[in-house]
Amino acid sequence: MHIVVCVKQVPDSGQIRVHPVTNTIMRQGVPTIINPYDLFSLEEALRLRDKHGGEVTVVTMGPPMADQALRKCLTFGADRAVLLTDRFFAGSDTLATSYALGQLIEKVSATWGAPDIIFCGKQTIDGDTAQVGPGIAKRLNLLQLTYVQKIEDFDFDKKEITVHRRAEGGIQVLKTKLPCLVTMLEGTNEMRRGTMADALRAARAGIITWSAADAGITNLALCGLKGSPTIVKKVFAPPARAEKAFQIEVADKSYEDICDALLGEVYKRQPALEQDMVKMAPGY
Amino acid sequence: MAEEKFDVIVVGAGPSGNACAYTLATRGLKVLQLERGEYPGSKNVQGAILYSDALEKLIPDFREDAPLERHIIEQRIWMMDDRSYCGAHYRSEDFNEEKPNRYTIIRAPFDKWFSKKVVAAGALVICETTVTELVRDAHDAVIGVRTDRDDSIIYADVVVLAEGVSGLVGTRAGLRSIPKPDTVALAVKEMHFMPSETIAARFNLQDDEGVVIETAGTITKGMTGTGFIYTNKECLSIGIGCLISDFTETSQTPYGLLEAFKNHPAVKPLLAGSEVKEYAAHMIPEGGYKAIPQLFGNGWVIVGDAGQFVNAVHREGSNLAMTTGRIAAETIFDLKSHGQPMTAGNLSMYKARLDDSFVMKDLKKYKNLPRTLENKHLFTTYPRLLSNAAQTYFRVDGVDKKSKENAIVKSFFTTRRVKGLLGDVLGMARAWR
Numbered sequence: 001m002h003i004v005v006c007v008k009q010v011p012d013s014g015q016i017r018v019h020p021v022t023n024t025i026m027r028q029g030v031p032t033i034i035n036p037y038d039l040f041s042l043e044e045a046l047r048l049r050d051k052h053g054g055e056v057t058v059v060t061m062g063p064p065m066a067d068q069a070l071r072k073c074l075t076f077g078a079d080r081a082v083l084l085t086d087r088f089f090a091g092s093d094t095l096a097t098s099y100a101l102g103q104l105i106e107k108v109s110a111t112w113g114a115p116d117i118i119f120c121g122k123q124t125i126d127g128d129t130a131q132v133g134p135g136i137a138k139r140l141n142l143l144q145l146t147y148v149q150k151i152e153d154f155d156f157d158k159k160e161i162t163v164h165r166r167a168e169g170g171i172q173v174l175k176t177k178l179p180c181l182v183t184m185l186e187g188t189n190e191m192r193r194g195t196m197a198d199a200l201r202a203a204r205a206g207i208i209t210w211s212a213a214d215a216g217i218t219n220l221a222l223c224g225l226k227g228s229p230t231i232v233k234k235v236f237a238p239p240a241r242a243e244k245a246f247q248i249e250v251a252d253k254s255y256e257d258i259c260d261a262l263l264g265e266v267y268k269r270q271p272a273l274e275q276d277m278v279k280m281a282p283g284y
Numbered sequence: 285m286a287e288e289k290f291d292v293i294v295v296g297a298g299p300s301g302n303a304c305a306y307t308l309a310t311r312g313l314k315v316l317q318l319e320r321g322e323y324p325g326s327k328n329v330q331g332a333i334l335y336s337d338a339l340e341k342l343i344p345d346f347r348e349d350a351p352l353e354r355h356i357i358e359q360r361i362w363m364m365d366d367r368s369y370c371g372a373h374y375r376s377e378d379f380n381e382e383k384p385n386r387y388t389i390i391r392a393p394f395d396k397w398f399s400k401k402v403v404a405a406g407a408l409v410i411c412e413t414t415v416t417e418l419v420r421d422a423h424d425a426v427i428g429v430r431t432d433r434d435d436s437i438i439y440a441d442v443v444v445l446a447e448g449v450s451g452l453v454g455t456r457a458g459l460r461s462i463p464k465p466d467t468v469a470l471a472v473k474e475m476h477f478m479p480s481e482t483i484a485a486r487f488n489l490q491d492d493e494g495v496v497i498e499t500a501g502t503i504t505k506g507m508t509g510t511g512f513i514y515t516n517k518e519c520l521s522i523g524i525g526c527l528i529s530d531f532t533e534t535s536q537t538p539y540g541l542l543e544a545f546k547n548h549p550a551v552k553p554l555l556a557g558s559e560v561k562e563y564a565a566h567m568i569p570e571g572g573y574k575a576i577p578q579l580f581g582n583g584w585v586i587v588g589d590a591g592q593f594v595n596a597v598h599r600e601g602s603n604l605a606m607t608t609g610r611i612a613a614e615t616i617f618d619l620k621s622h623g624q625p626m627t628a629g630n631l632s633m634y635k636a637r638l639d640d641s642f643v644m645k646d647l648k649k650y651k652n653l654p655r656t657l658e659n660k661h662l663f664t665t666y667p668r669l670l671s672n673a674a675q676t677y678f679r680v681d682g683v684d685k686k687s688k689e690n691a692i693v694k695s696f697f698t699t700r701r702v703k704g705l706l707g708d709v710l711g712m713a714r715a716w717r
Contacts, residue, residue: 196433203408
């Protein structure tokens with residue numbers, strides 16, 4: 001079995017600040033991490049490999065320093081890592097990115113065999129679009145399972161996968177044929193600690209680095225800024241909400257008094273609710 | 285996993301570990317370096333000043349690509365009381381030389397740079413991996429390590445403990461005892477960012493010139509310790525540290541000291557308008573010569589802060605770390621290339637070479653100083669006396685100079701008495717010689 005996992009190196013959003021005047025993201029000096037959603041994909045891929053055999057290939061598109069993220073993936077236990085890096089890719093939006101990654105995966109397939117599953121994170125924490133995974137599936141003409149929170153069953157002989165997909169209003173249980181593309185939700189698993197053997201292997205391994213030409217990407221008009229019709233019109237910090245949280249003093253008060261105070265504050269904001277509650281009271 | 289064996293395992297990727305791993309790898313030994321932090325430097329804290337000499341001996345052309353902040357052209361030493369300082373400044377155009385002698389640095393980028401050199405030299409560097417125990421053979425010789433990743437053992441002819449001040453691995457293995465509270469200082473620091481032009485104006489600097497200020501006095505509230513202010517390119521590092529035993533006794537807090545130091549009338553204007561972007565705390569081994577643990581044994585050596593290699597008087601530590609790391613590596617290489625086993629007897633050459641170097645000579649020179657510095661008068665009484673003396677002398681108020689001089693002399697004798705004064709002077713002289 002061959003599993004491909006797409007990852008992205010992103011700024012640690014917990015440490016990002018928005019410039020108060022220009023409203024632009026201040027990336028300077030912000031450390032980079034692997035997009036957290038991608039780690040859930042990688043762990044799921046590693047579990048399938050451990051159970052059914054095969055190989056996990058991690059791929060990314062990014063600047064040369066993205067090799068740090070890939071090396072970390074190897075430390076977690078991935079079998080190989082490929083970095084697609086070229087100045088032609090600078091300024092890619094989701095359309096151009098999914099094109100480049102699709103082409104990259106074609107090349108990976110030609111080199112190490114066609115993947116049975118491609119994993120992506122639900123979305124990245126810097127773009128938040130959740131478009132790249134589906135974009136890749138469309139370009140590779142693959143079935144796709146998005147927002148997956150659990151892999152219920154995986155039958156490699158029948159080439160079938162059954163998953164729980166989070167949808168508005170409930171959970172869908174979906175079964176599909178392999179090959180397919182899966183995007184994983186957060187909290188689906190916990191990333192393992194790679195073994196010492198993995199760590200040693202990762203420290204020794206070279207990261208396979210491909211340029212656009214190496215990956216067989218010739219139509220550069222579809223790449224980078226040229227291939228990106230998206231225009232960022234405005235970036236802004238949402239205004240602070242007017243209503244403020246406050247605390248209700250509870251010291252030396254009975255539970256009844258605390259409940260009364262709490263409900264009083266709720267009813268003040270939702271007068272209709274009070275009427276409904278009164279109607280529900282016994283003996284009304 | 286297939287059992288792996290290395291010539292040397294280095295525990296830790298600070299200055300001593302990097303110096304050691306670099307020296308060994310450039311000589312072709314098979315080296316594994318294990319670091320618990322996310323990247324080399326992520327756990328490391330220093331003021332920080334880089335002394336060129338120790339690094340030059342490893343990487344002669346380090347100035348070409350190392351992330352350096354400012355070269356130091358001026359040293360200020362301040363004795364402070366609550367409202368004043370009395371100091372000595374030394375500034376010289378001679379420090380604007382082709383190969384400057386001291387630089388301010390920021391450790392996170394510097395350590396990353398150093399580690400890249402180690403990797404380029406051929407060592408295998410693995411981060412986010414904590415060594416949990418030393419593995420020994422039937423004769424108690426150290427033969428490898430275990431990590432927090434799994435139960436596997438990685439073997440080596442010799443393990444270099446460059447694990448820093450707390451020395452957890454060595455302590456757990458019973459090679460040494462936990463550092464005592466009166467041999468370790470706790471220092472806190474903040475990085476105050478401001479435009480480089482502001483720094484240049486406030487400290488009278490041009491281009492990459494820098495100033496360091498070392499201070500002592502009532503800022504440590506009677507505890508044994510010092511403060512510092514260093515100029516970086518676009519920020520000031522300001523910090524203060526005291527012995528842990530003193531913090532315990534006085535219930536003072538490190539952040540309380542730092543706040544008071546920052547608000548001292550002589551310091552506050554230097555920091556005005558700055559933005560704090562980083563703060564850090566770290567322990568510094570300050571026990572000196574007498575606190576140095578056993579440094580070698582069958583299959584192991586200790587280098588850097590783990591060996592208490594800090595010259596507290598001269599604020600030197602990273603250079604001692606690099607030098608001990610280098611000398612340990614050279615010793616290991618010499619033994620290896622002569623086919624000698626890594627026994628305690630053979631590794632004792634490391635200690636002998638250290639004794640011959642400035643590292644041990646300097647620490648030995650000040651071996652009695654830690655005890656002398658426990659004299660609290662040095663941090664409270666004398667700074668106040670000094671400040672009062674200076675003020676009496678410089679204030680023009682119609683009193684004749686002779687009377688002023690008499691008053692100054694009298695103030696010393698009434699405050700400390702003849703016996704106290706003599707004792708303090710003799711104590712310092714004896715500790716310094």
